[in-house]
Amino acid sequence: MPLEIKIVQNTTARNTGRTTVALAGSLDTATSPELERRLSPVLPVCGKELIFDLAQLKFVSSAGLRIFSMVRKQLKDRGGQAVFVNMQPQINEVFEIIKALPGMTVFKDLAEFDAYIAARQRSHEQD
Amino acid sequence: MKNLSDCRVLIVDDARANLDVLVEGLKSDHRLSLALNGEAALQLAARTPPDLVLLDIMMPGLDGYEVCRRMRQMPETADVPIMFLSSLEDVQDKTRGFEAGANDYLTKPFEMLEVKARVRSLLKAKAYSDAVKEQMASELRVAREIQMGMLPHDLAALERAYGVELGALLEPAREVGGDLYGACAAAPDRLVLFLGDVSGKGIPASMFMVRAISLARLLARQVVEPERILAQLNDELAVDNPSGMFVTFLCAVLDPGTGRLVVANAGHCRPVLLREGVPPSWAVRNLGTALGFEPGLAFERTELTLRPGDAIVLYTDGVTEAFNAADECYGNERLLADAGALAGHSAADSAASLHRQVLAFARGAPQSDDIAIMTLRLGDRPEREAGPRMTLELRATPEEVMRGVDVLRAFCLDLGIPEPVVHPLTLALEECGSNIVNHALQRDAGRAFRATFWHADGALHVELRDPGAEFDPTRAPSVARAPGERDDEVGGWGLQLVRRSVDRLWYRREGGENVLRFTKQLGAPGEASPGGAA
Numbered sequence A: 001m002p003l004e005i006k007i008v009q010n011t012t013a014r015n016t017g018r019t020t021v022a023l024a025g026s027l028d029t030a031t032s033p034e035l036e037r038r039l040s041p042v043l044p045v046c047g048k049e050l051i052f053d054l055a056q057l058k059f060v061s062s063a064g065l066r067i068f069s070m071v072r073k074q075l076k077d078r079g080g081q082a083v084f085v086n087m088q089p090q091i092n093e094v095f096e097i098i099k100a101l102p103g104m105t106v107f108k109d110l111a112e113f114d115a116y117i118a119a120r121q122r123s124h125e126q127d
Numbered sequence B: 001m002k003n004l005s006d007c008r009v010l011i012v013d014d015a016r017a018n019l020d021v022l023v024e025g026l027k028s029d030h031r032l033s034l035a036l037n038g039e040a041a042l043q044l045a046a047r048t049p050p051d052l053v054l055l056d057i058m059m060p061g062l063d064g065y066e067v068c069r070r071m072r073q074m075p076e077t078a079d080v081p082i083m084f085l086s087s088l089e090d091v092q093d094k095t096r097g098f099e100a101g102a103n104d105y106l107t108k109p110f111e112m113l114e115v116k117a118r119v120r121s122l123l124k125a126k127a128y129s130d131a132v133k134e135q136m137a138s139e140l141r142v143a144r145e146i147q148m149g150m151l152p153h154d155l156a157a158l159e160r161a162y163g164v165e166l167g168a169l170l171e172p173a174r175e176v177g178g179d180l181y182g183a184c185a186a187a188p189d190r191l192v193l194f195l196g197d198v199s200g201k202g203i204p205a206s207m208f209m210v211r212a213i214s215l216a217r218l219l220a221r222q223v224v225e226p227e228r229i230l231a232q233l234n235d236e237l238a239v240d241n242p243s244g245m246f247v248t249f250l251c252a253v254l255d256p257g258t259g260r261l262v263v264a265n266a267g268h269c270r271p272v273l274l275r276e277g278v279p280p281s282w283a284v285r286n287l288g289t290a291l292g293f294e295p296g297l298a299f300e301r302t303e304l305t306l307r308p309g310d311a312i313v314l315y316t317d318g319v320t321e322a323f324n325a326a327d328e329c330y331g332n333e334r335l336l337a338d339a340g341a342l343a344g345h346s347a348a349d350s351a352a353s354l355h356r357q358v359l360a361f362a363r364g365a366p367q368s369d370d371i372a373i374m375t376l377r378l379g380d381r382p383e384r385e386a387g388p389r390m391t392l393e394l395r396a397t398p399e400e401v402m403r404g405v406d407v408l409r410a411f412c413l414d415l416g417i418p419e420p421v422v423h424p425l426t427l428a429l430e431e432c433g434s435n436i437v438n439h440a441l442q443r444d445a446g447r448a449f450r451a452t453f454w455h456a457d458g459a460l461h462v463e464l465r466d467p468g469a470e471f472d473p474t475r476a477p478s479v480a481r482a483p484g485e486r487d488d489e490v491g492g493w494g495l496q497l498v499r500r501s502v503d504r505l506w507y508r509r510e511g512g513e514n515v516l517r518f519t520k521q522l523g524a525p526g527e528a529s530p531g532g533a534a
Helices: A032-040 A062-077 A089-098 A110-126 B014-025 B036-048 B066-074 B091-099 B112-149 B154-164 B200-224 B228-238 B333-342 B345-363 B398-412 B419-440 B491-502
Strands: A003-011 A015-027 A049-058 A081-083 A104-105 B008-012 B033-034 B052-055 B082-086 B104-107 B164-171 B181-185 B189-199 B247-255 B260-266 B272-273 B300-306 B312-313 B370-379 B389-395 B448-456 B459-467 B504-510 B511-520
Touching: A003 A032, A015 A062, A015 B260, A015 B333, A032 A049, A032 A062, A032 B104, A049 A062, A049 A089, A049 A110, A049 B066, A049 B370, A062 A081, A062 A089, A062 B419, A062 B491, A089 B228, A089 B491, A104 A110, A110 B154, B008 B014, B008 B036, B033 B036, B036 B052, B036 B066, B036 B112, B052 B066, B052 B112, B052 B511, B066 B082, B066 B091, B082 B091, B082 B112, B091 B104, B091 B312, B112 B200, B154 B164, B164 B181, B164 B345, B181 B200, B181 B370, B189 B200, B189 B228, B189 B312, B189 B370, B200 B228, B200 B247, B228 B247, B228 B511, B247 B370, B272 B333, B312 B345, B333 B345, B333 B448, B345 B370, B389 B398, B419 B459, B419 B491, B419 B511
Parallel strands: A015 A049, A049 A081, A081 A104, B008 B033, B008 B052, B052 B082, B082 B104
Antiparallel strands: A003 A015, B164 B370, B181 B189, B189 B247, B247 B260, B260 B300, B272 B312, B312 B370, B389 B448, B448 B459, B459 B511, B504 B511
16 A cells, blocks of 8 residues: 655744644555655744644554654654644554553544644633 | 492301301491302392392202302392302312302302402492493483483474374383484474384484484475475485484375375385275385485375375384284284274374283283384364465565555455454564564565465464574564664564554574464454454
C-alpha cells in the first residue's frame, strides 16, 4: 500500500499558525523515508501546531511512530505541539500499545482540537 | 579405597593348631573368617565373599587346589587374591598351585611377619585394582549419560508440530554403545528420522556414533532428500577413518501434510510398514551399502504414502539377532508377526511392546548387542489436516518487506480471516521483516530471506528464515534500533508491537540461519484481535 501525503500550510511570516499533514494509505518501513523527506523542509516553518490528520491512514508501524516522535520533539523544543486527529481504530490501538509518546496529544477530530485551542486562548486572554 | 583393617581374610586349614597361629598373627590387622575344610570354605566364601583367602593344600575331602579352582569359577571369588600356605615345597607343587589360580604360595614353616607382609601387599594390590575398575565404571556411566543426552528428548513437541506419534528407545549392551537414532524438525513440511548401528560395541563404537549423529543432525536441516543426506554423510565418514569403522543407517523424511515418506537405506535392516487391515511388510526393498567404507557412493530412495493410522517401525539388529538360551534368534519372521500384531497401537506403545517381546524371547540370556527401536505413526486427528501454505523469497529491502505484507494480507483474506486479526499479523510481519532487513541482512538487496505462511490447528503461522548474522529480535530492545537511531526507548517499540500482535513468538538459530516464528490463534469468526504474547 503506498502513502499519500498532503501538506496544507496556514502560517504567518512570524511562523505562527498551523500546518496540517494528511496521510493516506500505509506509513511503514518502505514509505516512512518519503514522509521524512517531505516533512524536513516544512518543519522549521510549520507554525505552532502541526496537525497529523490520519483519517485515511490504514497502517502504521514503528517506522512511522519514530517519525511522529521526532516531529513531536522538534515542535516541543520550539514551544509548539504535534497533534494527531481522526485515527482509525487499528491505528489508535498501535498508539495505545506503545504509550510511549509522552504528552502526545490525540483528538478525536479537528473540531475537538479547535475547541481545545479556543478554550486555551480564552484562558490566555484572561491572564 | 578400602581400609586394610576392614578387609576380611578367610583362613582355610584342617589343623586347628595352624589356624590358631594364623589367627593370633592376623587378628589385629584384619577381620577374619575360618574354615576347617574345603566345602565349608566354599560355602562361607559364597555367603560372605572375603578380600583374601589363605589356603592350605593337604586337607580331607576337597584339597586346596580344587578349592582354588572352584573359587575361580564362582563370580563372588573369581578375582579375590588366594595365597597357598603349604608344607609341600616341590617346584611341581608350587606350579600346580599357580596353575589352579593362586596369586601367591608360601611354604611352611613360615615366618609370621612374612605372612602379614604378603597379605598386606596382596590386599593393597586388590584394593587398587578395584578402585581403577570403579573409576572406569564411573567414567563409562558418564559417557553413557553424554551419549543418551544426544538422543532426542522432546518427542512430544515434534509430535505436536507434525501431527504424528513417535516412540523410541535405546538399550546399549554395555555402558555405551554404537546404536543411534534421531528425529529432527528440519522444516514445517519435513520431519527427518534416522536410525543406525555402528560396527562393534563399547567406547570405540560410541565415539564413531557421536560423530555420525552430529553430522546427520546438521545434514538433516540443510539437505532435503534422504538419499543425498546419506551420500554426504558417507563422504564425511569415509575420510579420516583409519580404524575402518562403518555404520548402517536409515534415513526417512516425512511430509505430514501429504503423508509422503521417503526412505533411503545404507545397509541397515529394513523397517516394517504397518497398515491397519493389511499384513505387515518391509518398507523398503533394497539394502544399500553401509556408510564409512568409501566416499562417492550414491543411495536409492523409496517413496511411500502413509495414511492416518499407518506406522513404520525402525530397529537395529539387536532385535532380530537377539538369542535365547537355546541359541535360536528372534529373526525376521517373528519380527514381522509381532510388529504386525501391534498395528493400531500408539507409537510409544508399539516400541515398548516390541522391546518387551524381544526380552521375553531372549529370556535371561545376556544381551549381546545394542537394541534400538523407533516407531512413527501418522496421526489421525482432523487438526493434522494441513491447510494452505505459501512460501516467498523476499530480498532484503523495505519494499520487499511490504510486498510480503501484501501477500500475507491477501492470503489471510482468501482464507476468510477477518480484518481485526489480519491487521496485527501484517504489523508483526512488517516489524519482523524490517528487523531482518536492517539488522540481520544489513540492507543488502543481493541477499534474501524466506517467509512461509500456513494455516493449521486453528491458527495462522508465519515463519521467517534468513541466512544473516545471528540476530535474535526477541531479546534486548536496544538491539532492535534502526541504523542511525539514537533514542533507546524507540528501539523497543517494534518488539512491543510484535508481542502484542501475536500469540506465540519464538526464535532459534539453526543451520546458520535465524529462524523466527509467530502464530496467531484465529478464534471464532467476529472476534476482535486479542492481546498478545508477553
